[in-house]
Amino acid sequence: MKTVAVVVQEGFAPFEFGLACEAFGLDRSDDGVPNFDFRVVTAEPGAIGSNLGFSINVDNDLSFAYEADLVVVTPIPRSAWASVDERVLDVVRHAAARGAWLLSVCSGSFVVAAAGVLDGRRATTHWKYARTMAQMYPSIEVDPDVLYVQDGRIITSAGTAAGLDACLHLLRQELGAELTNAIARRMVVAPQRDGGQAQFINRPLPAAASLSLAPVTDWMLENLRLDLTVDDLAAKALMSPRTFARRFKADFGTTPAAWLGRQRIIHAQRMLEQTDLGLDRIAYECGFGSAAVLRQNFARVLGITPTAYRARFACPAAPPAA
Known part of the structure; x- marks a missing residue:
């Protein structure tokens, strides 16, 4: 273009x-x-x-x-x-x-x-x-x-x-x-927002804002390779799993699992662009477990295979993201 x-x-x-x-x-x-x-x-x-x-x-x-x-x-x-x-x-x-x-x-x-x-x-x-x-x-x-x-x-x-x-x-x-x-x-905007406009349709504002989940989401981004469950994340936020899931959905417009899955895809995109690591290593670093699972999720979300994406966008000399 x-x-x-x-x-x-x-x-x-x-x-x-x-x-x-x-x-x-x-x-x-x-x-x-x-x-x-x-x-x-x-x-x-x-x-x-x-x-x-x-x-x-x-x-x-x-x-x-x-x-x-x-x-x-x-x-x-x-x-x-x-x-x-x-x-x-x-x-x-x-x-x-x-x-x-x-x-x-x-x-x-x-x-x-x-x-x-x-x-x-x-x-x-x-x-x-x-x-x-x-x-x-x-x-x-x-x-x-x-x-x-x-x-x-x-x-x-x-x-x-x-x-x-x-x-x-x-x-x-x-x-x-x-x-x-x-x-x-x-x-100064988010490169990708999760959720949809349904969250804006005739919905009254809550009486009080929920506790900030930023420390938890920051920790999630630093530990994408781990098997992160709602129970683990709720414990990190000092909440019950039900309360955590409800507040996460209210703040981010999607479930913790969906948000985490999208962040893993974004991290995989960055690694495919900036490194020459094999798919098994990238899958491990992003929390997909195996190259097969990475391929399946990557193609489902982006409509392209990891190999094809790397061939199109690889730029290993680029500086790391801020």
């Missing part, structure tokens, strides 16, 4: 637009991150008004988007969902047909849906509008409980900040975990 086009339309949402600019448009070459040929495009170049009462001047028409490796679609006002500019829809259809990446941020998924390229696919959008999408486009399998969905080379994301999760997910596939972690560190 070398070229990125971000499509903006009248009434665009500034924050969601800014996410795409932050993820793909900044020069981070001093961190070893390759730059993209990044351009903001629109159907009618000139002043494009936001939904907050100010405008930006866009010089590029949509022609660049027909060649871009990635086309990012930002949200438009709800009143325009049923009447999206046909010129923008043509760009989206063309991108899908030629196998380019398509990524929508928040309700930008309605633009992608209007183009017809999500028919028969799984997708997501902001939880508040998920039912509306399902009603407008019954042929789309709308999942309201996740931060983003990748179906082939089309990525749809949930509300607002979930767009950044989707951008980082795509960057991990194109650049590898280590360079994506460098981007995330520059943005």
Whole structure:
């Protein structure tokens, strides 16, 4: 992926637009991150008004988007969902047909849906509008409980900040975990959030915040090779297993086992990128026990074998992660 086009339309949402600019448009070459040929495009170049009462001047028409490796679609006002500019829809259809990446941020998924390229696919959008999408486009399998969905080379994301999760997910596939972690560190965000947007749906705040589990999760990350059970972790946190599991789910949006499994995969990615250790040793260091178990879990989560991942992203000369 070398070229990125971000499509903006009248009434665009500034924050969601800014996410795409932050993820793909900044020069981070001093961190070893390759730059993209990044351009903001629109159907009618000139002043494009936001939904907050100010405008930006866009010089590029949509022609660049027909060649871009990635086309990012930002949200438009709800009143325009049923009447999206046909010129923008043509760009989206063309991108899908030629196998380019398509990524929508928040309700930008309605633009992608209007183009017809999500028919028969799984997708997501902001939880508040998920039912509306399902009603407008019954042929789309709308999942309201996740931060983003990748179906082939089309990525749809949930509300607002979930767009950044989707951008980082795509960057991990194109650049590898280590360079994506460098981007995330520059943005001061987590390189990958577990859980889904279900944790944000009409749920009241607790009366008091739970005890911090940071010391326990730090210890987990330092001891990935161990067979860590909920009972062991609960004892480390000085809690009962039931209380620990409940508080962990409340804080991280997922179970201790799922969170631990994801961290093991991330550690395996880093070791595959930065070392020439064999799969058996990496499996041991990451807590998978055997190379066979590592292969099974790695392929299930990332859709690629450890060997293929190493061939694509190996960079043993890279400095260790901060």
